[in-house]
Amino acid sequence: MPAPAQPDLEANRVYRTKEFARWGKNASRLVQRLVDKGQLRELAHGLYYAPGKTRFGTVPRDDELLRAFLETDEYLLTGPPAWTTLGLGATAMFAATLVYNRKRTGEFELGGRTFLLRRVAFPTHPPREWFAIDLIEHQAMAGVGPDALAAGLLYEIREGRLQPTVLTAMAAAYGTKATLALVRESIRRAEEVA
Numbered sequence: 001m002p003a004p005a006q007p008d009l010e011a012n013r014v015y016r017t018k019e020f021a022r023w024g025k026n027a028s029r030l031v032q033r034l035v036d037k038g039q040l041r042e043l044a045h046g047l048y049y050a051p052g053k054t055r056f057g058t059v060p061r062d063d064e065l066l067r068a069f070l071e072t073d074e075y076l077l078t079g080p081p082a083w084t085t086l087g088l089g090a091t092a093m094f095a096a097t098l099v100y101n102r103k104r105t106g107e108f109e110l111g112g113r114t115f116l117l118r119r120v121a122f123p124t125h126p127p128r129e130w131f132a133i134d135l136i137e138h139q140a141m142a143g144v145g146p147d148a149l150a151a152g153l154l155y156e157i158r159e160g161r162l163q164p165t166v167l168t169a170m171a172a173a174y175g176t177k178a179t180l181a182l183v184r185e186s187i188r189r190a191e192e193v194a
Helices: 017-023 029-036 062-070 080-086 128-137 145-157 164-174 177-193
Strands: 015-017 043-045 047-049 075-076 097-101 105-108 113-119
Touching: 015 017, 015 062, 017 029, 017 080, 029 047, 043 105, 062 075, 062 097, 062 105, 062 113, 075 080, 080 128, 128 145, 128 164, 128 177, 145 177, 164 177
Parallel strands: 097 113
Antiparallel strands: 015 047, 043 047, 075 097, 105 113
């Protein structure tokens, strides 16, 4: 009887059960054998990772988890980590990581971490201005009031860290009418002072 096929696992990579079908007729059995040997660890039903050393221990990176879970690289991490760097007054933190994608919506626990997935439109390579529009759209969630947000927006436009034409284009494409109105008013006020 020939020895069972042994996949060459890449450390810190996340796999789906179906990826093991090329090494045998029963992918589930092969995965279970690899889990029993400690070569794979289960993250969620049908989702496993090959442990390897990282500076954070043996947990997979968010990008690797999401790539395997969504089966695509088309997603965008956003939320507080991106919003607080804008200088618009957002300081809230979430227990979940906010992820925009084109496939799924819902809250998912993967590898002990919570991801809030939203199926929404987003640019492939979002500029800083897009993140500002995203923050404006989620100001209540971000813990920033409309007055503080308007003041921060005006300041960032005056300082040249947000480009008015790009900001307007992002607001028109991804924001509500109220967001577009706020952006236009902030640009108008910034131009009055200049």
